[in-house]
Each structure stands twice: as structure tokens, then as C-alpha cells.
Amino acid sequence: MTIRVSTQLPIAARDACLLARKPALLAYxxxxxxxxxxxTPLADSVAEGDQLHARLRFLGLVPGWTHTLxxxxxxxxxxxxxxxxxxxxxxxxTLTFEPIAEHACRYTDTVEIRAGALxxxxxxxxxxxxxxxxxRWRSLTRVIA
Numbered sequence: 001m002t003i004r005v006s007t008q009l010p011i012a013a014r015d016a017c018l019l020a021r022k023p024a025l026l027a028y029x030x031x032x033x034x035x036x037x038x039x040t041p042l043a044d045s046v047a048e049g050d051q052l053h054a055r056l057r058f059l060g061l062v063p064g065w066t067h068t069l070x071x072x073x074x075x076x077x078x079x080x081x082x083x084x085x086x087x088x089x090x091x092x093x094t095l096t097f098e099p100i101a102e103h104a105c106r107y108t109d110t111v112e113i114r115a116g117a118l119x120x121x122x123x124x125x126x127x128x129x130x131x132x133x134x135x136r137w138r139s140l141t142r143v144i145a
Contacts, residue, residue, distance in 0.1 A: 001123040006108040007134040010145040013077045013097035013105035016137075020079055020095050021045045023052075029136040033129060035060055036067065048074040056085070077105075088122060090114040103145065107137060 009016055019025050023042045030036065036054035046052070050071045056064030065086030073080040077098065083091040092112040097105045109130045115122040 001113050001119050002110065003113065003123055003126045003130065004108060004110045005127065005130040005134060006106055007138060008100065009097075009105050009107050009137060009141045010103065011105065011141040012103050013099040016097045016105055016107060016141070017075075017077050017079065017095070018045075020097070021074065025140075028140065029133040030129070031136075032060055033132060034058060039066065046071050046074070046079075048072070087118050088113065088115045091126075107134065109133070 011019075022045055023038070024044075026036065035057040037057060039053045039055060040051075042052065043050075048071055052069045052071075054067050054069070056067050058064055067083060067085035067088075069081050069083045071079065071081050077096060079095045081093050083093060085091075090112065094108075094110045096108045096110070098108070099105050111126050111130070113119055113122050113126055
């Protein structure tokens with residue numbers, strides 16, 4: 001199953017992609033619905049080839065599984081990762097930041113999900129969490145733009 005969600009941001013595509021490389025931004029856009037507690041040291045910014053391990057916690061209370069994220073590709077306006085953990089066998093995520101003006105871009109999350117019989121449920125969760133993430137992105141970029 002593939003989920004694709006897009007929004008417009010009032011920030012240059014390159015600047016948005018640089019922000020997306022920061023683990024602190026990921027923590028911000030997921031809060032409070034999902035928390036990723038790193039079990040490996042984190043740099044201020046991810047690099048191609050990095051592999052991160054984190055314990056998931058839903059709503060800050062409900063413990064989840066260990067999630068693994070590998071950064072496969074970092075480009076000027078795109079980040080691609082392959083992820084898995086718990087019932088999720090594959091969560092292949094691509095973030096793209098397409099310039100639409102000097103200080104604006106279209107941000108798209110595309111995620112391919114494989115979770116066996118749970119795929120429809122995990123897909124629904126992904127659609128909701130990416131819409132929420134993008135709302136948080138819009139509020140943040142309006143402040144910093």
C-alpha cells in the first residue's frame with residue numbers, strides 16, 4: 001500500500017529539506033501522537049547511510065516496538081529512508097520538497113507500507129499521522145519563514 005500526502009510550505013525547498021534532516025524536527029512534528037526514543041546516538045543532522053534505532057511510544061504513554069530507520073538517499077530536495085519494526089515489515093518513506101516559488105515549496109510524503117494483514121490499519125495510521133505532521137510543518141514554517 002502506498003500513501004501520498006502533500007502540502008505547500010512558505011519556505012524555500014532547499015531550506016525545508018535541510019530542516020527535515022534534523023531529528024529534532026521529526027520529534028516536533030510527531031509530538032504528541034508519537035515519540036521516537038533513540039536507542040543509538042543521534043547527530044544534529046542525519047547523513048546518507050545513517051541507521052537509527054528508536055523505541056516507539058504512542059501518545060507519550062503506550063510503549064511500542066523498536067523501529068529501525070536507514071537513510072538511503074539525501075539529495076538537495078529529497079530524502080529517502082527504509083524503515084521497519086514490530087508488525088511493519090517495510091515503511092519506505094520519501095520526503096520531496098518541490099520548489100514552486102523562491103520562498104515556497106510543495107512538500108510531499110510518500111510511504112510504501114507492508115505489514116501483512118495489518119497493512120490497511122497501518123496505512124490508515126500513516127495517512128493520519130502524515131496529515132498531522134504536515135500541519136505541524138506548516139505552523140512551524142509560518143513562524144520561521
